Amino acid sequence: MNTMILAMGIFFGGMAQVIAGIMEFKKNNTFGATAFTSYGFFWLSLVGTLVMPGLGMGEAASAKSMAAYLFMWGFFTLGMFVGTLRISKNLQIVFGFLTLLFFLLALGDFTGNEMISTIAGYEGIFCGFSAIYGALAQVLNEVYGEEVLPLGNVTTVKKTAKIEVATSK
Structure with missing residues (x-):
């Protein structure tokens, strides 16, 4: 890990997403608020997990504990993916591949198989480009x-029950 990666994890991956999540909360966007704040704190906790042992603050995470950490993030992301089914095709792609990424990273750490980790890396690049496309x-x-660049917005039909109240005169 070099300082560029760690700084990006703290400031862009972490703090910027937490700020975006707070802004989404103020707009009453539960999905956006949950996604941005959760993944912002994911990045901050990941950097902490990697840096703190070097500062003498605890022991380094084992491969198995890192696999459990990544698996739980995959499980959370799977739930968020279900939420994207009502939003846009772009978010379905991002969250679908992010779910796969977390599970592949967890599997790579759990098994120690470098090929799985390499596949996860390439899959993560695709996921990142999909997210950048969506943001742009x-x-x-x-x-x-x-619509300059399509996002594949999902149109939903809200079913509302009409209740007719009879009035007597």
């Missing part, structure tokens, strides 16, 4: 006031 699409679509 949202920005450009908003700036231009039209």
